[in-house]
Amino acid sequence: MSREKCVLVGQSGGPTAAINASLAGVIAAGILEGARVEGMRYGIQGFLDGNSVRLDEAFVSRVDLELLRNTPASWLGSCRFKLPSPADNDAVYQQLFNRFEEIGASAVLYIGGNDSMDTIAKLAAYGRDNGSDIRFIGVPKTIDNDLVETDHTPGYGSAARFVATTMNELAYDADVYNLKSVTFVEIMGRDAGWLTASSALAFVEPDVVLLPEVPLDEDALMTRLEELLSKKNTVMVGVSEGVRTPDGRLVCEKASSGVGVDEFGHLAMLSGASRYLAALTKQRIGCKTRAVELSTLQRCASYVASRVDLNEAYDVGHAAVEAAFAGETAKMCAIERVSNDPYETRTKLVDVLSVANKVRSVPREWISADGMGVEKELIEYMRPLVGTLPAQLASLD
Amino acid sequence: MSREKCVLVGQSGGPTAAINASLAGVIAAGILEGARVEGMRYGIQGFLDGNSVRLDEAFVSRVDLELLRNTPASWLGSCRFKLPSPADNDAVYQQLFNRFEEIGASAVLYIGGNDSMDTIAKLAAYGRDNGSDIRFIGVPKTIDNDLVETDHTPGYGSAARFVATTMNELAYDADVYNLKSVTFVEIMGRDAGWLTASSALAFVEPDVVLLPEVPLDEDALMTRLEELLSKKNTVMVGVSEGVRTPDGRLVCEKASSGVGVDEFGHLAMLSGASRYLAALTKQRIGCKTRAVELSTLQRCASYVASRVDLNEAYDVGHAAVEAAFAGETAKMCAIERVSNDPYETRTKLVDVLSVANKVRSVPREWISADGMGVEKELIEYMRPLVGTLPAQLASLD
Numbered sequence: 001m002s003r004e005k006c007v008l009v010g011q012s013g014g015p016t017a018a019i020n021a022s023l024a025g026v027i028a029a030g031i032l033e034g035a036r037v038e039g040m041r042y043g044i045q046g047f048l049d050g051n052s053v054r055l056d057e058a059f060v061s062r063v064d065l066e067l068l069r070n071t072p073a074s075w076l077g078s079c080r081f082k083l084p085s086p087a088d089n090d091a092v093y094q095q096l097f098n099r100f101e102e103i104g105a106s107a108v109l110y111i112g113g114n115d116s117m118d119t120i121a122k123l124a125a126y127g128r129d130n131g132s133d134i135r136f137i138g139v140p141k142t143i144d145n146d147l148v149e150t151d152h153t154p155g156y157g158s159a160a161r162f163v164a165t166t167m168n169e170l171a172y173d174a175d176v177y178n179l180k181s182v183t184f185v186e187i188m189g190r191d192a193g194w195l196t197a198s199s200a201l202a203f204v205e206p207d208v209v210l211l212p213e214v215p216l217d218e219d220a221l222m223t224r225l226e227e228l229l230s231k232k233n234t235v236m237v238g239v240s241e242g243v244r245t246p247d248g249r250l251v252c253e254k255a256s257s258g259v260g261v262d263e264f265g266h267l268a269m270l271s272g273a274s275r276y277l278a279a280l281t282k283q284r285i286g287c288k289t290r291a292v293e294l295s296t297l298q299r300c301a302s303y304v305a306s307r308v309d310l311n312e313a314y315d316v317g318h319a320a321v322e323a324a325f326a327g328e329t330a331k332m333c334a335i336e337r338v339s340n341d342p343y344e345t346r347t348k349l350v351d352v353l354s355v356a357n358k359v360r361s362v363p364r365e366w367i368s369a370d371g372m373g374v375e376k377e378l379i380e381y382m383r384p385l386v387g388t389l390p391a392q393l394a395s396l397d
Numbered sequence: 398m399s400r401e402k403c404v405l406v407g408q409s410g411g412p413t414a415a416i417n418a419s420l421a422g423v424i425a426a427g428i429l430e431g432a433r434v435e436g437m438r439y440g441i442q443g444f445l446d447g448n449s450v451r452l453d454e455a456f457v458s459r460v461d462l463e464l465l466r467n468t469p470a471s472w473l474g475s476c477r478f479k480l481p482s483p484a485d486n487d488a489v490y491q492q493l494f495n496r497f498e499e500i501g502a503s504a505v506l507y508i509g510g511n512d513s514m515d516t517i518a519k520l521a522a523y524g525r526d527n528g529s530d531i532r533f534i535g536v537p538k539t540i541d542n543d544l545v546e547t548d549h550t551p552g553y554g555s556a557a558r559f560v561a562t563t564m565n566e567l568a569y570d571a572d573v574y575n576l577k578s579v580t581f582v583e584i585m586g587r588d589a590g591w592l593t594a595s596s597a598l599a600f601v602e603p604d605v606v607l608l609p610e611v612p613l614d615e616d617a618l619m620t621r622l623e624e625l626l627s628k629k630n631t632v633m634v635g636v637s638e639g640v641r642t643p644d645g646r647l648v649c650e651k652a653s654s655g656v657g658v659d660e661f662g663h664l665a666m667l668s669g670a671s672r673y674l675a676a677l678t679k680q681r682i683g684c685k686t687r688a689v690e691l692s693t694l695q696r697c698a699s700y701v702a703s704r705v706d707l708n709e710a711y712d713v714g715h716a717a718v719e720a721a722f723a724g725e726t727a728k729m730c731a732i733e734r735v736s737n738d739p740y741e742t743r744t745k746l747v748d749v750l751s752v753a754n755k756v757r758s759v760p761r762e763w764i765s766a767d768g769m770g771v772e773k774e775l776i777e778y779m780r781p782l783v784g785t786l787p788a789q790l791a792s793l794d
Contacts, residue, residue: 015573042575051575064790071789073569080574165700172470173697176412177477178439178448295689300570303562303787304700390700392468393461 005033007321008105009055010040010047011141012112012119013080015073016155017162017302018313019141022111023076024069025317026139027055033325038103043079044110044119048095052103069310072300083119086126093126100134107135107324111317113142113153117332118356124330135324138332138352139316143299145194148360149350150334154316155299157309157385160198162301163187163294165389167202167236170292172392175234181288182225182235182281186274188298190242193362195298198382199238200374201389207235210273212242213362214371216251221277222284224372229287239273251276306387312345319347343384402430404718405502406452407437407444408538409509409516410477412470413552414559414699415710416538419508420473421466422714423536424452430722435500440476441507441516445492449500466707469697480516483523490523497531504532504721508714510539510550514729515753521727532721535729535749536713540696542591545757546747547731551713552696554706554782557595559698560584560691562786564599564633567689569789572631578685579622579632579678583671585695587639590759592695595779596635597771598786604632607670609639610758611768613648618674619681621769626684636670648673703784709742716744740781 007030011019023039030037039058041051053076059065068075086093100108108123110116117138124136140147143159167185174183187196193211200206207228210216228235243251251273274291282289312335320333331349338344366378404427408416420436427434436455438448450473456462465472483490497505505520507513514535521533537544540556564582571580584593590608597603604625607613625632640648648670671688679686709732717730728746735741763775 015570046575067788067790070787071569072566074573075790077575078573166694166698169469169697169699170693172468173412173693176471176475178443178474290693292692292694293690296567296570296687297563297689297694300566301563302566302789390467391464392699393464393472 004104005035005106005325006038006104007035007107007109007324008038008040008100008103009076009109009111010043011074011076011078012043012110012116013078013142015078015300016141016143017072017158017300017305018155018309019111020071020073020075021069021310021313022139022141022154022317024059024065025314026109026321027059028065029318029321031056033321035106035325036104038105039076042077043081044083044096045079045081046077047099048092069314070302070305072302082115083122085122096123097127097130097132105134107137107321109137109139109320109324111139111141113140113144114147114355114357114359117147117352120332121330121353121356124352127329135327135329137320137324137328138355139320140332140334141313143195144189144192146189146192146359146361147355148358149332149355151337151345152335152385154309154313156194157306157312158302158304159195159298160201160382161306161309161386162298162304163195163198163238164201164386165304166294167199167238168389168392171202171234171236174236174290178233179288180229180233181290182229182237182278182285183290183292184237184239184274184277186239186241186272186291186293188294189240191359191361193240196238196240197362197374197378198386200379201382201386203236206373208237208372209374210237210239210243210372211362211367212240212244213364214367215246216243217246217371218280220370221372222281224370225281226285229285237277239277241273243273306385308343308385308387316347323349340380340384401501402432402503402722403435403501404432404504404506404721405435405437405497405500406506406508407440408471408473408475409440409507409513410475410539412475412697413538413540414469414555414697414702415552415706416508417468417470417472418466418707418710419536419538419551419714421456421462422711423506423718424456425462426715426718428453430718432503432718432722433501435502436473439474440478441480441493442476442478443474444496445489466711467699467702469699479512480519482519493520494524494527494529502531504534504718506534506536506717506721508536508538510537510541511544511752511754511756514544514749517729518727518749518753521749524726532724532726534717534721534725535752536717537729537731538710540592541586541589543589543756543758544752545755546729546752548734548742549732549782551706551710553591554703554709555699555701556592556695557598557779558703558706558783559695559701560592560595560635561598561783562701563691564596564635565786565789568599568631568633571633571687575630576685577626577630578687579626579634579675579682580687580689581634581636581671581674583636583638583669583688583690585691586637588756588758590637593635593637594759594771594775595783597776598779598783600633603770605634605769606771607634607636607640607769608759608764609637609641610761611764612643613640614643614768615677617767618769619678621767622678623682626682634674636674638670640670703782705740705782705784713744720746737777737781
């Protein structure tokens, strides 16, 4: 007996500018398939508590879906919930599958990062082992761009567009006075430098980019900054929040643990890699320095969202529903780059187990030999995801 | 004997998204008047050091001028230079007027805030007293919107648009988890609350707005926050960096001076009004809190610039040149609001002496009786300057 078609979808992890575009794609495809579309409120956790919403009734018109596509953050709400293994806690699986049956789900989709792919992998395995015919598909989402098996992740292009645009504007701002200055802009991505690397797109010749993939050499950095300052007034540095010292400690920990208090006076009061490096540079080089933390603005600045990113986020959501109703399960709907120039992608299904709990770093060969810049391959990889930045003059210097 | 027509223009003070639009207006009008257009590099100070640039040669095409109009920060460079009175330092006036003569200036324009208007007033008075026929006109610019004798200032609308848009996006971001939270967003404007007030434009019913015009009542604020949290999950507070305690101290000083260390542990490590209030709220109410400082992003985020602002900035620059060649001097080119709905403005000349060194605060009657919100009059005043925000869904709650 074939049951009523019903897609159940949830959003998980940190918000992005594009996660609602994926949700819009899921809803549109669900309606096209003639399915009921149910949404988990506040992810798996909220769903366990009985929170769900009928999405095909909440979004009936094209206008509603278009607004949803352009609204940042998670419309359904999110959670940070790591599903235990069935061996450790079978009860939570029984509860979840009871809820799936209650709501009549024939397909369960989860939009998120590698934790969410882990959730999908575990649910699919549990379902298979217990005779459930529910299909489980993952929809990728993270500004960190650190999922394997996909060319890039929805959410990354928009965050990268915000970073590149903002870096450019901060450079204009820093350049107005006739004095030497170094600005350190701290960017999200604790384990992978993809988002920090996008700061390089702001400039024809980027100054310095510091990624977590390469240990920070403070002396080499100071030498490089002095060299740049000998040629121009304004030096801009993109710093990953996850940049580490050669002994593997986070630079931001070094700052807040009070190391260097004797050298820099009030440094124990500061936190963050950018603040540490600004204090260090001020002490060593003596020029004006500034630390800017982009904070949560970078993950959901939808007014500077990348068009390509929103379109692809929509497409993976749409394709995930189609895959589920074609009988696929335990898959993630990934993006494959068919061609870079002209830029062309298509969706493809990958085994969700091969994605769960893995981190994709920036390849070392895409980072310059001195570890403080990006190679042409990385620029070419990022540019179509971010799109053309607003047209502005170069500065006079 | 009539000399060759020559406009000399400088930019001063902090950068904005619209100051280059005023420069574009000056250049376009100068070219139309058949004048040579010279620019001071790094303001009066750089000009004294011999730095100038031929603007009518640097910007010859409409495309160049259009790019300049859309480029944030000061293309000419800026300075912070307070011109002394002639009684204290006559030499600097002699130097400046010699430089004016050398370059052949028939009109000197200065784009800036009330310090710049003070500069124009002093130069005009000195010129008049010493038989110079050079005309001096001020062009208003400040994100703080605190100049008197003008309905508003170029630069304000764009900064306010950034603040309102960002406030909206931060609210979406804060609302994704199913928990109670208060986010304090710290906004520029040490003496006047105009820019902080624009955070209210993000919402149909804004939560809390704290301006420097009204002393902060911490107990009343906590009561208000608890009341809001009883009705919804996510509370957003716009906080001016200049908000003060009833005894007149800056709240951010209170934070960094270490007051409250015993109560809040590490509070002495923090700085800024938003961080202080986030720590206070966490301690008193116990909910999740977050402090966001918009930092320099708010003053030159040109990608979210207000169209009205850029147009008006251009217009006051253009009109200032026309006024100078019509024989006016010691004036500022102000904006007069002819009608609010439909929104219509025109430029007008005001006595620059009546503007210099004065600060226009938000009228008390435009702030709600409890001092923590804005009245309808203020919303109606701000809305046309900021324009329509990007269309997005309201959140589910």
